[in-house]
Each structure stands twice: as C-alpha cells, then as structure tokens.
Amino acid sequence: MLHRRHLTGRMKRQLNIYYRQLASCPTDQVDDFIIELDGGGKMTLNGTGIEMSQPNPLVQYWAQSFDGIHPLIDVGCAYGRNVQTAHNLLKEQIIDSRNNDQTIILACDCNEGHLAAVNNLRLPGVETSFARLPENFPPQISDNSTTKGKSSGMLMSEVLHFLSGEAIEQTLTVARDVLVPGGVLAITACSPFMNFAPNESGVCHINSVMQTLYESNIDRRWPLGDGINLQALLSGRNLDGRGDNAIKRMPTFFHPFSARELRRAVEETGFRVMSAKEQWHPGYPQQYKNAGRENTQLLAVKI
Numbered sequence: 001m002l003h004r005r006h007l008t009g010r011m012k013r014q015l016n017i018y019y020r021q022l023a024s025c026p027t028d029q030v031d032d033f034i035i036e037l038d039g040g041g042k043m044t045l046n047g048t049g050i051e052m053s054q055p056n057p058l059v060q061y062w063a064q065s066f067d068g069i070h071p072l073i074d075v076g077c078a079y080g081r082n083v084q085t086a087h088n089l090l091k092e093q094i095i096d097s098r099n100n101d102q103t104i105i106l107a108c109d110c111n112e113g114h115l116a117a118v119n120n121l122r123l124p125g126v127e128t129s130f131a132r133l134p135e136n137f138p139p140q141i142s143d144n145s146t147t148k149g150k151s152s153g154m155l156m157s158e159v160l161h162f163l164s165g166e167a168i169e170q171t172l173t174v175a176r177d178v179l180v181p182g183g184v185l186a187i188t189a190c191s192p193f194m195n196f197a198p199n200e201s202g203v204c205h206i207n208s209v210m211q212t213l214y215e216s217n218i219d220r221r222w223p224l225g226d227g228i229n230l231q232a233l234l235s236g237r238n239l240d241g242r243g244d245n246a247i248k249r250m251p252t253f254f255h256p257f258s259a260r261e262l263r264r265a266v267e268e269t270g271f272r273v274m275s276a277k278e279q280w281h282p283g284y285p286q287q288y289k290n291a292g293r294e295n296t297q298l299l300a301v302k303i
Helices: 009-022 027-033 059-064 081-089 091-100 112-120 165-178 206-216 230-234 243-249 259-269
Strands: 072-075 105-109 126-130 151-157 179-190 271-279 295-302
Touching: 059 081, 059 151, 059 179, 072 081, 081 091, 081 105, 105 112, 112 126, 151 165, 165 179, 165 259, 179 259, 259 271, 259 295
Parallel strands: 072 105, 072 151, 105 126, 151 179
Antiparallel strands: 179 295, 271 295
16 A cells, blocks of 8 residues: 555645545445545555556466455455455356355455455455454454464555564464465555655655665665654655644554565565565556666565
8 A cells, every 4th residue: 555645736626625534434334435536546545555557567477376265355355346356366266165165365454444345345265354454363263173373375455564573473373373384465555765755735755765674774674663654754744745643643653675685584584585676566557667676575485
C-alpha cells in the first residue's frame, strides 16, 4: 500500500467526506465505498494507502508454492487483487477444493472492510482472517490433521516497510514458524531509492531522508532501529495542504529496504534467499519512478 500524495486536491476533499460516511458503513455494503483511481488503483479503507493497479510481481511464484495441502497466506490483502490472480493460476486445485471444503488461500488484513470486500468476491477455496503485524499474527489457520496450522507460501505485499525494526524481526520469525519446510516467503517493499514526488505545497522530500538513512547504516547490522518516524518527520509541515490531521492518519514508521538489507534479515531468520533485487513495481504510481530501483523484491525458502 502506498500513500495518497499524488491525488488532486479535489479528490482529497471528496475523500474526507467519504471516510466520514465509511465510518458508519455496514460491512455488507463496503463495495459501495471502494474508490477506483485513474490507472486502476483503489483507495484503501484506512485512508492512508492504495491497492496497487497491478498484481504483485511475485504473485506467480507465490501461487506456485501451493503444495496441495497447506494454504497460501496473503498478508495485507486489501481488496484481493493478488488473491484473485493466484486463484486464477490455481484453477485445478480450486475445482478440487470444492469437493472437500479445502482452504487454498487465506486472505489477511487488519481492516474488516477489506476482508468483507474479499468475502464478497465469493471465490471458492478462499477464506479471510484478521491479522495485524506483529501483535495479531499469524492468522488463524485450520489446524486439522492435514494442514497442522501451517502454510506452504506467504506473500507480504507492501506491508513490511510500515513496521519498526523490532516488529519486522518478530514478523519474519513468525513467518518462518508458520511455513512448512521448503515453504516460500515472497516480500515486496519500498526501497530507499523510491521517489515521493514533491508538489506545489512543499511536501517533505522523504526520498532524500530514505537515502540518508540507507547510506548512514549500510555497514551496520540490520534492522536499522525504527526506520523513519513519519509523523515526527512531517510534524508541522504542509502535507498537500491537509495539515496535522492528515499526518496523524499516516503510518507511524516508514522503513525502506535495500535488497542487501532485506536479504540479510531474511537469511538471519532461517531462510535461504533465492533472489533479492531492486526494480520497478508495475503497480506503483509513475511519480515514484527512479531509475528502476523503487521496489525491493525478495523470494526465499524456509530451510
């Protein structure tokens, strides 16, 4: 999920009204409140982010990790774009699941409205569960004689960079414990090289702060403390003309990862990293583009 700095002033005013209405919206009416943006992205219901306009670039590898027994987990599923993509890639397994009520994909989020939206898709073999990193994680996996409460593949799409350093370590440790041996962990997160495009209101150049953080800690052991405290960094600034209330809606931490840092963290947790690279995410807004190194993408296998 990404911030909404690239939206127009008119859209932001409309969103303020929208979020007041959403606060009293029953979950069975949540689809009526989903705002689709130009380019295909969607505003998330917490008011601080966007579901990407394209599936996660690692979604195919994540879907292929399904072992036929232990469900896949999507952490931070939003409205289910990655769930739908994986569902289409696993058509044969989905057909079989109808006969035995098997869970193929467990979609997780900390927003009940997002979970309601995924449930409204009515995808066979897909269940939802509340999960918030790291205190309400892992989600509730069916602990029967076959699954034993384990997963064969976990996707963390644009969520890890919103955690503090200690919470990141806790999350990776739990992910390792939930995955079966040979299970796949797929992570995408913002890199220190992503542009947060400035605008006429004089928004803080967070990308320069990310770069400074990365350079000053490049030879230190990961994690790098608590990353960037966004609310403290932006306090008193004119954030797109929205003032302190907008800042309070933002996540507290922003912890960008280079491929090198994320590889080291995941390896130290008990994984074998298959690939780790910085490259463009096709679902990112074009304003964030910076020489093709904006998104850190990692694939790992539990040892």
